[in-house]
Amino acid sequence: MKLLTEWMPLTYDSSMINESKNSHDGKLFLKGVLQRCDTLNQNGRIYPRSVLEREMVNYQKFIRENRALGECDHPDTSVIELKNVSHIVREAHLQGDDVVGTIELLDTPAGKILQSLVESGVTLGISSRGVGSTINESGNQIVQDDFQLICFDMVSEPSTPGAFMLNEGKNISRRDLDKHFNKTDKIDRIFNEILTWDNE
Numbered sequence: 001m002k003l004l005t006e007w008m009p010l011t012y013d014s015s016m017i018n019e020s021k022n023s024h025d026g027k028l029f030l031k032g033v034l035q036r037c038d039t040l041n042q043n044g045r046i047y048p049r050s051v052l053e054r055e056m057v058n059y060q061k062f063i064r065e066n067r068a069l070g071e072c073d074h075p076d077t078s079v080i081e082l083k084n085v086s087h088i089v090r091e092a093h094l095q096g097d098d099v100v101g102t103i104e105l106l107d108t109p110a111g112k113i114l115q116s117l118v119e120s121g122v123t124l125g126i127s128s129r130g131v132g133s134t135i136n137e138s139g140n141q142i143v144q145d146d147f148q149l150i151c152f153d154m155v156s157e158p159s160t161p162g163a164f165m166l167n168e169g170k171n172i173s174r175r176d177l178d179k180h181f182n183k184t185d186k187i188d189r190i191f192n193e194i195l196t197w198d199n200e
Helices: 014-023 049-064 109-119 174-180 183-199
Strands: 002-005 028-036 069-071 085-095 098-105 125-132 134-137 140-143 148-155
Touching: 014 028, 028 085, 028 109, 028 125, 049 085, 049 148, 049 183, 085 109, 085 148, 098 109, 098 148
Parallel strands: 069 148
Antiparallel strands: 002 125, 028 098, 069 085, 085 098, 125 148, 134 140
16 A cells, blocks of 8 residues: 545635634634545545545544544654644534545644744645555546545645645555554444445
């Protein structure tokens, strides 16, 4: 499996920042599109709806358990490093073709960096990190059913088409993946897959 990353810009302004802080005891929450289904992205990849629907169901366990953490910038690994955690995803779901969500910037060193950047008007993006494979269909890379979402990271990437990150050359070992997905996560994934059998 390869490490796959995506980038989406977040939009906010000073009034949204002030409103968020006033209604959440000074904490900064950001809302936006986290990912898109069946849409060709800047990396030439398409994430099928069925893959993102399944991953959103599986990701709810991380949200419920307050483990839906993300880092400031993308590392070259599938492991979330606690020392680099900057935010937590509080809510994520499909809305039409978009995966939309709410993130809370944490009071960690990396979170404080993001808060300062946001308050200074810097445009940040949110980027999914996961492992899986792709196949080429008509020049587009189609993300396959083995994709597993790990997290959403906050990143700053150029807006030039094609200048976005994809760590195609980085192979992820099963051992690295086991550092992120524990035994109950794997059981939950299997259980969620079984529940979808009735709908097929």
